[in-house]
Amino acid sequence: NAGVTQTPKFRVLKTGQSMTLLCAQDMNHEYMYWYRQDPGMGLRLIHYSVGEGTTAKGEVPDGYNVSRLKKQNFLLGLESAAPSQTSVYFCASTFSEWHNEQFFGPGTRLTVL
Amino acid sequence: GQNIDQPTEMTATEGAIVQINCTYQTSGFNGLFWYQQHAGEAPTFLSYNVLDGLEEKGRFSSFLSRSKGYSYLLLKELQMKDSASYLCAVRRLSDRGSTLGRLYFGRGTQLTVWP
Numbered sequence: 516n517a518g519v520t521q522t523p524k525f526r527v528l529k530t531g532q533s534m535t536l537l538c539a540q541d542m543n544h545e546y547m548y549w550y551r552q553d554p555g556m557g558l559r560l561i562h563y564s565v566g567e568g569t570t571a572k573g574e575v576p577d578g579y580n581v582s583r584l585k586k587q588n589f590l591l592g593l594e595s596a597a598p599s600q601t602s603v604y605f606c607a608s609t610f611s612e613w614h615n616e617q618f619f620g621p622g623t624r625l626t627v628l
Numbered sequence: 629g630q631n632i633d634q635p636t637e638m639t640a641t642e643g644a645i646v647q648i649n650c651t652y653q654t655s656g657f658n659g660l661f662w663y664q665q666h667a668g669e670a671p672t673f674l675s676y677n678v679l680d681g682l683e684e685k686g687r688f689s690s691f692l693s694r695s696k697g698y699s700y701l702l703l704k705e706l707q708m709k710d711s712a713s714y715l716c717a718v719r720r721l722s723d724r725g726s727t728l729g730r731l732y733f734g735r736g737t738q739l740t741v742w743p
Contacts, residue, residue, distance in 0.1 A: 546729040548729075556735065557733045557734055558715065558717075560731075560732075563728065571728075605671070611729070612729035614729070615673070616676075617673070618673075619670035621670050622669075
């Protein structure tokens with residue numbers, strides 16, 4: 516099992532450009548999450564999904580969109596990137612809301628110039 | 629936010645014992661989690677407490693007091709590889725009685741272990 520994978524690992528964007536981050540898991544997990552991690556701020560939830568075809572907003576959703584067309588994939592989109600979106604993005608998944616362990620992907624380091 | 633507080637930095641020497649504290653204020657508490665994150669890597673799950681008391685797992689133990697909104701992670705026989713950030717996270721029930729699996733993270737404690 517590959518676990519949770521994320522692509523790309525690194526990306527540099529110019530302000531106003533768009534991009535999509537892909538998260539994939541092969542553990543048949545229902546729940547998937549996108550976090551951003553900034554120095555001194557901890558992990559903050561952007562969007563999450565409780566199953567295929569569902570998405571919901573987290574703590575910091577502005578400027579991002581998500582889609583969960585397939586159970587194994589959770590996409591995070593930036594329509595018009597801003598320097599404030601420079602961050603490390605982590606995807607995570609868990610089998611159900613009552614499972615105690617969230618499995619994290621390796622992260623995507625995004626820089627917006 | 630969920631008002632989760634933990635120290636920003638701690639240092640200790642190899643072979644010693646260190647205790648990392650975490651306090652929280654939240655309604656609908658449904659569990660406290662500790663994750664370890666090495667620099668440049670993803671967080672990995674360490675422990676989970678939902679009832680008061682101590683959970684031991686090898687060199688690591690985690691304690692919870694729900695009435696005090698307090699937890700600690702205890703690391704024994706410190707090794708150099710324990711140098712990492714330790715994240716405290718709380719799971720809470722929503723108004724509908726569901727957790728949605730959501731975790732609310734503290735800012736992390738950077739532990740440096742010296743030889």
